[in-house]
Amino acid sequence: MEKISRRFLVKGRVQGVGFRWFVVDAAQGLALAGWTRNLRDGSVEVLAQGERSAVEELRDVLAQGPRAARVDSVTWDDVEPDAAIQGFSVRH
Numbered sequence: 706m707e708k709i710s711r712r713f714l715v716k717g718r719v720q721g722v723g724f725r726w727f728v729v730d731a732a733q734g735l736a737l738a739g740w741t742r743n744l745r746d747g748s749v750e751v752l753a754q755g756e757r758s759a760v761e762e763l764r765d766v767l768a769q770g771p772r773a774a775r776v777d778s779v780t781w782d783d784v785e786p787d788a789a790i791q792g793f794s795v796r797h
Contacts, residue, residue, distance in 0.1 A: 706756045710739075710786040713751040715767050717777035724749050725795045727771040728763075732793040735759040742796040753793075754786050 715724070720743050728741040728751055737755040744750055751767065753760050770776040 706758075708755060708786065709757050709760055710752070710754040710784050711760050711764075711781050712784050713753065713764065713767055713779055713781045714744075715749045715751065715770070715776060715779050716747075717770070718773075718775040719749045719770060720747055722773035723771050724774050727774075728767065729793050729795060731766045732763060735763055737763060737793055738790045740790070740794050740796045752784070752790070754790060 725741045725743065728749070732739060732741075732753060735755065737753045737759055739752040739754050741749060741751045751763075753763050764779060764781065767779045768776055
């Protein structure tokens, strides 16, 4: 299985609606490592590392978001994996 690392940027009404905790729950369920954080412009950034299929499934989950969110767009870039990242967390 191929492992990848991808940085996602999620835009819309994604702050103040439990989005980061939604991401943590989904990522842990997919056995991904990484983190999520709010950005000053109102978007949410997600770094996810793991099996390609799981990272791609997370992309689909991000596009849906939790019930209270409204996702307008999800963009991504492949990035170099960081072996130091373990588990999945919220960054502040």
